[in-house]
């Protein structure tokens with residue numbers, strides 16, 4: 001357990017010996033009620049034993065997480081669903097068969113014995129099986145469900161590398177298991193199966209199109225804001241934000257480039273360092289000196305762009321951007337999840353066409 005002054009331990013997993021030690025220590029700490037950050041294919045999670053309310057409370061403390069934002073439960077196999085959920089509908093098993101292990105979270109009826117700290121008083125729980133091999137092995141070893149939000153300070157971009165977790169939480173948690181870069185790089189899709197049709201509460205690593213194809217029907221997509229009724233409370237908070245104000249430009253690439261040029265000229269006169277978050281097709285950076293540029297990848301490959309988003313947001317902060325201009329893309333496939341995060345990070349969305 002993390003007593004005051006106890007440093008956070010960092011476990012590398014490069015050699016087989018290191019990997020073994022990391023999993024062994026990680027599992028032991030979780031069983032003792034500690035907090036362990038571990039890699040998943042989406043983002044790093046900050047894990048605690050699901051049936052240890054004290055450990056769950058610590059998650060909220062160290063992250064500065066609002067008390068009404070429930071946690072996702074991670075399990076090793078579908079048969080464990082019934083340890084935390086009840087009245088599991090057939091659709092859940094169908095989706096599990098298609099997409100687990102993987103970046104899909106299902107919201108189901110909660111079993112009464114699951115601590116209320118997990119669900120923040122809701123009658124439901126959110127569950128997924130991660131596919132990252134270290135996460136799976138860790139879950140197998142402790143043989144218990146692990147509750148884990150993203151391992152960042154609340155409001156900061158989610159961590160896609162162990163270093164990001166260290167920057168936000170060193171000295172506050174017991175251990176970090178370093179599994180390298182997260183391959184998906186954006187959080188899981190959260191699908192609520194308690195209404196018909198099911199509701200996509202958070203777009204993520206499994207696309208709306210994939211879910212609809214599997215279920216053979218349309219699903220509803222919610223755009224939650226502070227004013228809407230919070231069935232997925234997490235979505236009402238400002239999220240994923242860099243320190244600098246971010247302006248998201250939406251429209252055709254040509255119109256976005258034109259508007260970016262105008263804005264950069266204004267910013268130049270104000271002695272502020274601008275950062276650009278854009279696709280590799282965007283050429284605006286060529287016309288300005290001293291602009292910090294983070295290219296996410298090609299507009300043709302939104303999945304690749306999504307994987308680098310959080311690291312690029314953190315990089316722009318580190319490099320000293322005073323203001324960030326971000327290029328929007330089409331809200332299809334992984335583009336829907338990418339745009340969802342950019343809109344939540346944005347101070348303002350500017351439509352240019």
Ligand code: TXA
Pocket residue numbers: 040042043044045046069070071072103105107119122124125126130148149150151186187188189190201202231232233234235
């Ligand atoms: O990819 C992920 O899902 C990552 C990794 C670590 O698994 N976890 C993650 O957790 O993103 P977090 O805490 O950052 O986001 C959890 C989301 C929030 O939007 C929360 O409101 C929603 O899941 N959620 C949790 N329980 C819920 C419930 N019972 N009903 C509706 N939404 C729920």
Ligand code: MG
Pocket residue numbers: 149150158
């Ligand atoms: Mg989060």
